[in-house]
Amino acid sequence: MTPPHASDSLQNVATGGFDPSSNPPGQSTMPVDNTFYIGAMDLVVRVSRVHSIWLDSGDASPAWSAAIEPSPASLPAGTQVQLAYRGAMAVANVGALTDADSLDAYGEPITGADPTFFQNDHTWKDALTTLDGAQFLQVRITLISNAATNQAPYLSTLGIAWQ
Helix, strand or coil, rough: CCCHHHHHHHCCCCCCCCEEECCCCCEECCCCCCCCCCCCCCCCCEEEEEECCCCCCCCCCCECCCCCCHHHHHHHCCCEEEEEEEEEECCCHHHHHCCCHHEECCCEECCCCCCEEHHHHCEECCHHHHHHCCCCCEEEEEECCCCCCCCCCCCCCCCCCCC
């Protein structure tokens, strides 16, 4: 059997596939066989991410309270819930304040202007208190599963406090 070529994907008629059970292995299958399964693949989602809309504190200079995160003992073994935050002084894209569909998979606006980030820093912070003074807040929740045990973490409630 000749090795596959890029042009093989342009064929209009089946020409056979790879037969691992032939002697020697690698002979062609019958040309009428347009499908051949050589293996199987299982996919495991280990990391899931959620981004909030931009939350308006209603205060021009809030003092954010430290977050209380789930303790590892309260989660399935080998899993984690990680919270990260970023702040803004202004959010011109109204959709980013009210509609998660206006944000892409990374929490960035799909259309419209970017927020005016707190201290011109768009990076995610582990400590909420580092954003004291930012009127707007966005939260990123990262759920890390245990692929070996097929266990996933969960977060049933999220509360954010400021003064």
